[in-house]
Amino acid sequence: MTRAQLVANIFAKRSYLCVGLDTDSTKLPDHLREQPNAIFQFNKAIIDATKDHCVAYKINTAFYEAAGVKGWEAMEQTADYIPATHFKIADAKRGDIGNTASQYAKAFFETMQFDALTVAPYMGADSVRPFLEYTDKWTILLGLTSNKGAEDFELQKISRSAGGHTGATVAAVEEEFLYERVIKKGLDWGTDKNLMFVIGATQQDAIFRIRSIAPNHFFLVPGVGAQGGSLKEISQSALLPDGGLLVNASRSVIYAGEGEDFAVEAAAIAHQYAYEMDLYL
């Protein structure tokens, strides 16, 4: 899906909601749990109920892998079932050396037909570029994530004058956060038509700064809902004239209800997010 198509969908729906299919086989409603292929049945009902309120779905691969081969089958079925009108994200956070990254790209962009894949930056350029070679697909690079652990490395300061220090101390140097360096490197590697960044909604203090570094790129924003980030704040800080945001909600939507009407309750929450997004657009 091109940026123009994604933007058209956002303005047609007046929503930039991404529904996260973090489908945990142990949390399915009782009436589904014993059914064959329960994970896919659950996802199908969620997709049918929420598709008018969102523009994207994000499959969190971990939940499917935990169920083994059956889970991987359910992931493939779900990816197939997501309508072509919706942006299809595999949240897999893959990252490895070039020949291995090429295999991950094949898995998610060819064997399965995702529009986008989340990618971890630690291993650098040659671990990211194989994904960007698919020019009709999107790479979504981890920038500043929503979790507390972001403090351990992402929010550490690195020197801007890189590579030249051999001693243990240096004179005064300009510094930037690791996540800023990652975003800046990403800007060199991809374009605003094939690269997005993951920016956690809980990182409100940094949003303006991040938007100034990447003024034209889409951000995929987790952390609204169960993790406590504010939809209003992230929207007011980072929306672009053409949208520029996909805000993800997983648990708060898909587990809104526990009974037979779980999909109706999921739709109600998705509708509520979309209603609020309409105000900000």
Place this chain on the structure above:
Amino acid sequence: MTRAQLVANIFAKRSYLCVGLDTDSTKLPDHLREQPNAIFQFNKAIIDATKDHCVAYKINTAFYEAAGVKGWEAMEQTADYIPATHFKIADAKRGDIGNTASQYAKAFFETMQFDALTVAPYMGADSVRPFLEYTDKWTILLGLTSNKGAEDFELQKISRSAGGHTGATVAAVEEEFLYERVIKKGLDWGTDKNLMFVIGATQQDAIFRIRSIAPNHFFLVPGVGAQGGSLKEISQSALLPDGGLLVNASRSVIYAGEGEDFAVEAAAIAHQYAYEMDLYL
């Protein structure tokens, strides 16, 4: 597998070789390619032929995911087939927020019975700890990887006096590489009985420094063979009295031959590595 068991295997075999099963369905020998379940048939032959020369197998998940559900099945079958005497590594480089990391841990430590999983550090403590909660399993954290992209972030210097700088410049500060910070944090999170580090064999200049930071931990060392690292140098720099190294070779072993005798040729290369390792132990 405990450290004591792994060490006993290393000294019984006089080998610290890990054979990497990066099995690419497009590179199988002609006579296997048309067979049902060709990936597993290939792996089975490689395992049968090499098991006397190695103490570990490493499954690179990307190559299996690229083949979809059939690939995932072949991965599960292969993991089941690896003898219990051999340390079983899933090279998956997973990393995500806590509730998602727990699902990855379930996938590789419960649904499949791997001994160890490679984990990416970017997202910090809460993305790594769920793996370490399995006290009878191993987390193998990326430290300094073998690829050129290691320069982009891993080999960037970060300030040691972290968190206190709000301005753009600071006075003289002590610095360390990001990968060093990752290893030191790892030492806080796990022990030398449930945590290893990935250290690329191509990073020879840094090996002494890394060994001094983590004097008791096992390193999983890729980069020998196709990537050009030296077995001799890494062994002389980083072996411990109880071993302390698992040196991986993937392509150089499993693609040693292309014909019907591919497994025999793989065994010859594995034997050659083990012969050399015997000298260093």
